[in-house]
Amino acid sequence: MNSYCAPHATIRASQVSIEEKQMFKEIFDAFAGNQSGNLTSAQVKEAVQTIAPYAPSYMVSRLESDYGSSLTWPDFERFMTRVLLEMNPMDEIKRVFELIDSDHTGSINAQQLQKVMEATGEHPPLSEAEAMIHEAANTHSDKVTLNELITFLTSSDED
Numbered sequence: 001m002n003s004y005c006a007p008h009a010t011i012r013a014s015q016v017s018i019e020e021k022q023m024f025k026e027i028f029d030a031f032a033g034n035q036s037g038n039l040t041s042a043q044v045k046e047a048v049q050t051i052a053p054y055a056p057s058y059m060v061s062r063l064e065s066d067y068g069s070s071l072t073w074p075d076f077e078r079f080m081t082r083v084l085l086e087m088n089p090m091d092e093i094k095r096v097f098e099l100i101d102s103d104h105t106g107s108i109n110a111q112q113l114q115k116v117m118e119a120t121g122e123h124p125p126l127s128e129a130e131a132m133i134h135e136a137a138n139t140h141s142d143k144v145t146l147n148e149l150i151t152f153l154t155s156s157d158e159d
Contacts, residue, residue, distance in 0.1 A: 039070065
């Protein structure tokens with residue numbers, strides 16, 4: 001397996017993590033301030049934007065027909081599990097890549113990667129960011145394209 005991975009770009013199995021389910025419950029409780037124990041469909045749509053802003057739009061548009069105008073906690077948990085499992089990890093990789101590619105050249109370099117990592121609380125030396133770019137790059141040793149990044153993140157050493 002590659003030595004570097006994107007934590008939010010992993011291909012999902014058939015379930016969400018315990019941490020994600022805890023996040024669902026915290027969001028549900030925060031939005032259920034109406035003390036009814038239910039969320040309206042409008043509140044659920046807002047919660048989806050908080051948890052998964054790139055959720056499949058067809059799921060959000062079918063919310064009321066699938067669950068009615070209000071959701072209980074078990075319904076909300078089922079819905080959010082379906083949303084996360086149906087999200088395309090390639091969309092997330094592309095979104096993150098576009099954020100890192102601040103100059104919109106279609107490739108990212110070590111300085112851009114280092115800057116984003118620092119913004120997330122990691123402080124790698126430039127040499128570590130350069131090593132990451134070099135490991136993922138196929139055509140250029142000092143920058144990586146979106147396709148190269150996708151290939152790198154979805155491949156293993158056995159390939």
